[in-house]
Amino acid sequence: EAGVVQSPRYKIIEKKQPVAFWCNPISGHNTLYWYLQNLGQGPELLIRYENEEAVDDSQLPKDRFSAERLKGVDSTLKIQPAELGDSAVYLCASSFGGAPTGELFFGEGSRLTVL
């Protein structure tokens, strides 16, 4: 069974440029998460989807970040324009079940470097 797939694995851009990350969760997983992880820190939740609905986006900086999960399957996280402080690893995770009590399955992450 394929795991959570993320792309690109690495991205280097200059500040003020846009960037997008893509995530394909495990088949059948209706809950999808985007986390941001700074070096030496734990993951911080940006947004959580239940199917195509964003049920928790309180930590998403909506002035420059946007996310979508069309058809409740794969998802895209966009940053426009990127700032130096956005350099981090963006992790996607998914889990199964209507009740959000189970384990998360993480992708390998997309490492963003903003110059």
Place this chain on the structure above:
Amino acid sequence: SQQGEEDPQALSIQEGENATMNCSYKTSINNLQWYRQNSGRGLVHLILIRSNEREKHSGRLRVTLDTSKKSSSLLITASRAADTASYFCTGRDAGGTSYGKLTFGQGTILTVHP
């Protein structure tokens, strides 16, 4: 709210020794989970313990949960160099607007020397 704060921040041991990491959390949880992260990789789920359980074993892992103290511990027995990684705990929020939310701490960096 931080639902997982690990202690110590870093742990260095020799291969074959046991490693113990502790975790504290703040609010009511449905379960507590431990994850491992190798350098440059995503997190991998290790073990889940429910709020009505006190101890759970999985291979060389032993997890305890004390809901009265809002704390958990992860014991890795007979450690190997391959256990070198960061370890995170997180609790599934039990209710309110944060129901089901998973919040991670900074993690414990474990280094096992061959």
